[in-house]
Amino acid sequence: MSAARSHKNKMTQAREVSLQELVSRLQLPTQDISLLNRAFTHTSYANEHKSKKIQHNQRLEFLGDAVLDLIVGEHLFKTYPQMTEGELTKIKAATVCEDSLASCSRALGLGEYLLLGHGENSSGGRRRNSILADTFECLVGCIYISTDYATAMQFVLSHLQGYIDQAIAGKRGKDYKTLLQEFVQRDGEKHIHYQLLSESGPDHAKTFCMEVQIDGQSYESGSGKSKKLAEQHAAEMTLKSLDAMND
Known part of the structure; x- marks a missing residue:
C-alpha cells in the first residue's frame, strides 16, 4: 500500500480540508498535515479507535512543552538583562502556565479542531483548560519538528508576547x-x-x-x-x- 493511500485511510478528506483551513487561517508555518492531525488527536479518541492504530498527541505534547520552555526562557534572558533569576523564573512560569496557554489556545480557536473521544467531548473537553493548554504545546511540537527552532520561536513569541507583557506588568500570576x-x-x-x-x-x-x-x-x-x-x-x-x- 502506498504512503499516500495509507495517509488517506487515517484521515478523511473533510478532516484534511479542515486542517488546511487552520493552516491558512493562522498562517501556520507547517505543511505536514499528517503531523498536524496527530497534534490535534487526543488520547481519548485514539483509545476509542484502537483497531485503527491512530497516533495520539502525547509525544508531541512532551516535545512542545520542552521547546516552549526554552523559547520563552531564552527570550526573557536576552530581552530583559536587568531581571534577576527569580524574576525570570516568575515571568516564565506565569507565561507558560496552563491558564495562559489555554487562553491563547482558546483565542486561536484550536479546540474546534480537536479529535476527542465521545465521553471527553460530551463532558466539555473541547473547552477544558488542561486540554487546550496541552493542545498549544502539541502544536508547538508539531511546528518545531516539521520546520526548525527559529520558526517555532517566531510562532510562539507572536502569540505569547502579550502574555509575557501581562506577566511583567503583574497581571499574570494572580488569579x-x-x-x-x-x-x-x-x-x-x-x-x-x-x-x-x-x-x-x-x-x-x-x-x-x-x-x-x-x-x-x-x-x-x-x-x-x-x-x-x-x-x-x-x-x-x-x-x-x-x-x-x-x-
Whole structure:
C-alpha cells in the first residue's frame, strides 16, 4: 500500500480540508498535515479507535512543552538583562502556565479542531483548560519538528508576547477572580457573585458553568471541571469584556 493511500485511510478528506483551513487561517508555518492531525488527536479518541492504530498527541505534547520552555526562557534572558533569576523564573512560569496557554489556545480557536473521544467531548473537553493548554504545546511540537527552532520561536513569541507583557506588568500570576475584583472596585465597592448556571456529564467528569454577576447584573460565563475553575474562566471572560469596553 502506498504512503499516500495509507495517509488517506487515517484521515478523511473533510478532516484534511479542515486542517488546511487552520493552516491558512493562522498562517501556520507547517505543511505536514499528517503531523498536524496527530497534534490535534487526543488520547481519548485514539483509545476509542484502537483497531485503527491512530497516533495520539502525547509525544508531541512532551516535545512542545520542552521547546516552549526554552523559547520563552531564552527570550526573557536576552530581552530583559536587568531581571534577576527569580524574576525570570516568575515571568516564565506565569507565561507558560496552563491558564495562559489555554487562553491563547482558546483565542486561536484550536479546540474546534480537536479529535476527542465521545465521553471527553460530551463532558466539555473541547473547552477544558488542561486540554487546550496541552493542545498549544502539541502544536508547538508539531511546528518545531516539521520546520526548525527559529520558526517555532517566531510562532510562539507572536502569540505569547502579550502574555509575557501581562506577566511583567503583574497581571499574570494572580488569579482572575482577584484581578476582576481589583478591576471593578477601582471606582468603589462592588459585590461580585458567581452563579451556577448548569452542570453536565457523569459524576467522575462533570463540567460546571458559572456566571459572573456584579451588583446583580449578569456578565460573562465560563466552564470548568470544578466550580472553582469555572469561576476562574468566567472571571477571565468578564475581565476581557470589561477591558474591551474601556478601550
